[in-house]
Amino acid sequence: MDCLILIPTEIEREIFLRCNSEKELNVEVCGFGPIVAAARTAFLIAKFNPSRCLLIGIAGAYRSEQPEITIGTAAVFSSVGCYGIGAGSGDDFQSAGQMGWQQWSATETESGIGDSIELFVPEFSSTNPMTVVSQLLTVTSAAASDNDVRRRHQLFPSAVAEDMEGFAVAAACHFAGVPLSIVRGFSNWAGDRHHSNWQIEAAMQAAVAKADRFVVNQVK
Numbered sequence: 001m002d003c004l005i006l007i008p009t010e011i012e013r014e015i016f017l018r019c020n021s022e023k024e025l026n027v028e029v030c031g032f033g034p035i036v037a038a039a040r041t042a043f044l045i046a047k048f049n050p051s052r053c054l055l056i057g058i059a060g061a062y063r064s065e066q067p068e069i070t071i072g073t074a075a076v077f078s079s080v081g082c083y084g085i086g087a088g089s090g091d092d093f094q095s096a097g098q099m100g101w102q103q104w105s106a107t108e109t110e111s112g113i114g115d116s117i118e119l120f121v122p123e124f125s126s127t128n129p130m131t132v133v134s135q136l137l138t139v140t141s142a143a144a145s146d147n148d149v150r151r152r153h154q155l156f157p158s159a160v161a162e163d164m165e166g167f168a169v170a171a172a173c174h175f176a177g178v179p180l181s182i183v184r185g186f187s188n189w190a191g192d193r194h195h196s197n198w199q200i201e202a203a204m205q206a207a208v209a210k211a212d213r214f215v216v217n218q219v220k
Contacts, residue, residue, distance in 0.1 A: 001026055001048045001049060001050045001051070002026075002050065002051050002052070003025075003026065003050060003051070003052050003053070003054055003214070003215065004026050004028065004044060004045070004048055004050035004052075004053045004054070005025055005026060005027045005028070005053075005054050005056060005211070005215075006028055006029075006030040006041060006044070006053055006054065006055045006056070006169060007027060007028070007029055007030065007055075007056055007057055008029070008030055008031060008032050008037065008055075008057045008163075008164070008165045009029065009032055009057070010029060011200070012056070012057045012058060012204055013027065013029055015200075015201060015204040015205065015208070016056065016204065016208055016211075019205060019208040019209075020208065020212075020215075023215070025215060026048065026050070028044050028048075030044065030055070030165060030169060031165070032164065032165070033140075033164050033165065033168075034082075034084075034138060034140060034164060034165060034167065034168035035168070037164075037165035037168040037169050037172075038168035038169070038171055038172050039172075041053070041168070041169045041172035041173065042172040042175070042176070045172060045173070045176045045178055046176075050178060051178070051179075052120065052178060052179045052180070052181070053169070053173055053178055053179070053180045053181070054180075054181050054182075054183065054211060054214050054215075055165065055166060055169050055180065055181070055182045055183070056182075056183045056184070056207050056208070056211045057163065057165070057184055057185070057204070057207065058163075058184060058185050058186070058187040058200055058203045058204055058207070059136065059161040059162060059163040059184035059185065059186060059187070059203075060142060060143060060161060060162050060163075060186070060187070060188050060189065060190030060191070060192075061160065061161045061186035061188070061189055061190060062149060062152075062153055062159060062160050062161060062162070062189075062190055063149075063189060064160050066133065066160065068133065069133070069160050069161070069186065070186065071186050071187065071188060071189065071199050071202075071203070072185075072186065072199045072202035072203055072206060073185070073186055073203075073206050074183060074184060074185040074186065074203065074206035074207040074209070074210045075132070075133040075160070075161070075183070075184060075186070075210070076121060076132045076133070076181065076182070076183050076210060077119055077132070077133060077134070077135060077136040077166070077182045077183075077184070078118070078119055078121060078132050078133070078134055078135065079116050079117060079118050079119055079134065079135045079136070079158075080116065080117055080119060080135065080136045080137070080138055080166040080167045080170050080182060081115055081116045081135055081136070081137045081138065081156045081158075081159060081167065082095070082096075082103070082115050082116070082137075082138050082167040083095065083137055083138070083139045083140070083152050083155065083156065083162075084139050084140030084141065085103065085115075085140070086098065086099055086101075087099060090151065091151060093151065093155075095115050095155060096114070096115060097114050097115040098155075102114050103115075103171070104171075110174075110175070111174075113171060113174060115156075116135070117167060117170040117171065117174060119170065119180055119181055119182055120179035120180055120181050121181060122181070122214065133160050134158040134159070134160060135156060135158040135159045135160065136159065136160070136161055136162070136163055136166050136182055136184060137152060137156050137159035137161070137162045137163075138162070138163055138164060138165065138166045138167035138168065139152065139162050139163075139164060140164070141164075142162065142164065142190070142193075143162060143190040143191040144191065144193055145191050146191050148190075148191055149190050149191045152190075161184060161186060161190070162190050163184055166182050166184075169182075170182075181214055183207050183210045183211045183214070184207060185202075185203030185204050185205070185206045185207035185208075186203050186206075187199055187200045187202075187203035187204070
């Protein structure tokens, strides 16, 4: 199998399949949250043996001066960080890296995993460029307030959005030696828990449009 497309939830998967009804794609649900997503991704990689993976879904955006970070749009990420693994909570939280720990120590055959993992971004032609933003931040629970966003952004100033699966999927891909790309649509501002303000459909459709570039531009 060339590309395995991973989607966290059935709701996101349904939108993706509606937008790609005429294509034969390898699409699987990886589950919600970092624990299930890591375990499920490892299982799916072992089952299908893909040459690369693509994670697609929605995310909460951090307010930014970057014009491309708006609700209803989507982005490709160059790295994914991890917030929530460490010690303490609130303003007392320290990440594993701040404590001097790696989540996986390097061995003779494998590089270590700290608080961030680099992602694979294919090279597109100069006439067909792909806009890539810096960092996605995977969290163990979604931001519930502006204070939550502030704390997270202080530790990860390059992060422009948060999700709950990216780092977990990236870790599973790391151990399997499978390149991972992530495309996320911005459905809401992080910290806004009023779902009436969210634009899940528009965000997912925007993510699908960007993901189509990865599907069409197959990387062998």
